[in-house]
Amino acid sequence: MTYKVLKIKDGDITKSINNMFREILKSGKLKALLIPQEVPSKKMVFHVLISNPEKLNADIIAPVLANSTATIVSYMTKIEPANKPIGVVMRPCQIRALFELVKLNQANLQNIVIIGVDCLGTIPIKSFSNFPEKKTPTHFLVDSFTKKTNEIDKYMRTSCHICKEPVPNNTDITIGLFGVDIEKEIIVEACTDNGKKLLEDLKLETISKEGHAREKAVKQILEEKNKKHTDFIKEKSTIKGIDAITKFFDKCINCHNCMKACPICYCKECLFESTVFDAEAYKFIKKAENKGLFKMPSDTILFHLGRMNHMILSCVECGLCSQACPVDIPLMELFIPVADNAQKEFNYHPGKDPKEKIPMIVYREDEYKEVGEE
Amino acid sequence: MVEGKKEEFEPKIVGFLCNWCSYAGADLAGTSRIQYPPNIRIIRVMCSGSVDSVYILRALIDGADGVFVGGCHPGDCHYIDGNYKARRRMVLLKNILQTLGLEPERIWIRWISASEGQKFAETIKEMTETIRKLGPNPISKQWNV
Numbered sequence: 052m053t054y055k056v057l058k059i060k061d062g063d064i065t066k067s068i069n070n071m072f073r074e075i076l077k078s079g080k081l082k083a084l085l086i087p088q089e090v091p092s093k094k095m096v097f098h099v100l101i102s103n104p105e106k107l108n109a110d111i112i113a114p115v116l117a118n119s120t121a122t123i124v125s126y127m128t129k130i131e132p133a134n135k136p137i138g139v140v141m142r143p144c145q146i147r148a149l150f151e152l153v154k155l156n157q158a159n160l161q162n163i164v165i166i167g168v169d170c171l172g173t174i175p176i177k178s179f180s181n182f183p184e185k186k187t188p189t190h191f192l193v194d195s196f197t198k199k200t201n202e203i204d205k206y207m208r209t210s211c212h213i214c215k216e217p218v219p220n221n222t223d224i225t226i227g228l229f230g231v232d233i234e235k236e237i238i239v240e241a242c243t244d245n246g247k248k249l250l251e252d253l254k255l256e257t258i259s260k261e262g263h264a265r266e267k268a269v270k271q272i273l274e275e276k277n278k279k280h281t282d283f284i285k286e287k288s289t290i291k292g293i294d295a296i297t298k299f300f301d302k303c304i305n306c307h308n309c310m311k312a313c314p315i316c317y318c319k320e321c322l323f324e325s326t327v328f329d330a331e332a333y334k335f336i337k338k339a340e341n342k343g344l345f346k347m348p349s350d351t352i353l354f355h356l357g358r359m360n361h362m363i364l365s366c367v368e369c370g371l372c373s374q375a376c377p378v379d380i381p382l383m384e385l386f387i388p389v390a391d392n393a394q395k396e397f398n399y400h401p402g403k404d405p406k407e408k409i410p411m412i413v414y415r416e417d418e419y420k421e422v423g424e425e
Numbered sequence: 426m427v428e429g430k431k432e433e434f435e436p437k438i439v440g441f442l443c444n445w446c447s448y449a450g451a452d453l454a455g456t457s458r459i460q461y462p463p464n465i466r467i468i469r470v471m472c473s474g475s476v477d478s479v480y481i482l483r484a485l486i487d488g489a490d491g492v493f494v495g496g497c498h499p500g501d502c503h504y505i506d507g508n509y510k511a512r513r514r515m516v517l518l519k520n521i522l523q524t525l526g527l528e529p530e531r532i533w534i535r536w537i538s539a540s541e542g543q544k545f546a547e548t549i550k551e552m553t554e555t556i557r558k559l560g561p562n563p564i565s566k567q568w569n570v
Contacts, residue, residue, distance in 0.1 A: 291526030293564045301569070322479060341488055345568045352570040353479065353486050356525075360478035360518060385525075392524045393517060411517070414509035416499065422512050423496070423536045 055239045055255035062234045076104040082135035094180040114192045115179040119314035121148035125158040132161035142170045143219040144369040147402020148314035151365040157317045167219025169228040172211035210370020210383050215280040230268030284388045302378040305348045312375030315362040323354045365401045366390035436556040438465040439484040440493040441476045445503040446538045447495025453542030461546035462553040474507025478518045488565040491531045491556040498536040
């Protein structure tokens with residue numbers, strides 16, 4: 052059991068990581084790399100699919116998640132699995148989402164090499180592109196992390212703040228930032244044979260996993276984060292009853308952006324965007340007569356509760372729904388407590404094991420015997 | 426309605442009955458002239474497994490005071506395992522409604538076979554009385570849902 056160590060030159064972490072990725076690309080072991088890279092205006096960081104090592108100028112630490120990476124991988128592999136090895140650099144929540152999409156037959160992991168990165172959190176797109184500090188968001192984050200000032204916390208998205216799994220699992224390669232001084236060195240761990248093959252030619256020092264500070268640091272971070280997560284759920288479980296829920300969605304303009312940003316919502320034709328709820332004028336008038344009045348466009352709560360029923364068991368708590376909302380409804384504050392309860396009911400941990408089946412397509416004859424027999 | 430006179434609350438119940446068992450059970454109750462409350466509005470579906478949670482939510486939001494889902498007894502599904510899946514879906518829906526404080530007790534799922542006309546009538550009687558005690562569904566009173 053060993054780690055590899057990547058030495059950071061001149062304290063520039065992104066430069067050193069990029070050099071490593073350039074070497075991997077040059078070796079030809081990966082035909083392309085899906086990796087976050089700054090746009091020329093430096094206002095935003097998007098994933099790029101890159102094959103020319105000369106053009107690689109990535110920033111895998113940049114604290115922003117523009118789109119669901121899992122959806123991008125699904126987009127690339129759904130019609131046909133990758134025929135050549137592609138490396139994908141992903142945050143832990145996105146790896147979990149990708150596994151959920153694999154279970155839903157929306158992505159294929161053949162020839163996909165998952166490179167997971169310890170996640171230091173992300174800030175909303177709006178804060179990232181108009182960052183008020185003097186430093187760039189990435190430098191600010193690295194400073195806040197190495198000096199343990201937690202200054203980044205005031206910008207951080209709530210879902211990242213309370214994320215209970217910032218350490219990636221089920222990767223081929225893990226890039227470890229916890230438990231090391233990231234201005235001097237970072238950990239690169241090959242977790243599978245595929246990962247080992249990629250790293251074998253790189254000039255990286257090998258050290259023993261035994262007694263390394265990373266293990267302890269990860270344990271401590273997971274404990275802290277789990278506590279924050281539990282407290283958050285306790286605090287937000289107060290949204291109860293139809294009055295509280297309609298109030299919560301009061302600003303909703305039925306744009307369905309939360310659904311489009313969600314990595315789990317994969318349906319090409321969503322029920323709520325179909326013609327299912329279209330009706331003749333007389334039916335609307337009848338409904339108005341029954342209720343006295345009703346809001347138009349209607350079915351706001353139906354959409355949110357319906358979507359919740361369809362995706363909640365696979366919810367990986369990435370918070371992209373909240374980030375996508377144009378009227379700033381903090382959707383994840385409602386979804387995370389519900390997800391937590393529902394996933395506990397079925398003893399299901401989304402994204403943990405890609406071979407597991409999602410609870411709604413399997414059953415046991417001898418379960419829930421009391422349901423229907425009251 | 427006469428002004429000033431308060432009518433007794435009559436629950437509206439939407440029932441989704443599976444074609445092969447519960448709907449036939451309801452039919453049997455009818456042909457056997459067994460009396461049951463007229464509060465249930467029956468919709469025939471091919472299988473309890475085909476009832477999406479959205480249909481149930483839609484009924485509750487648009488004015489139903491209760492929703493009844495009837496399926497074949499476990500093991501007897503015409504499509505082998507539709508009712509097992511319906512059972513899990515119902516557990517999920519009720520779990521979500523419980524977390525959100527939205528009265529999961531307004532949703533009933535029962536297994537009624539084609540020969541159980543009597544059981545169908547009794548179940549509907551029981552449900553109507555339970556929902557009557559629960560009172561009108563507060564969701565349907567909201568206009569900004």
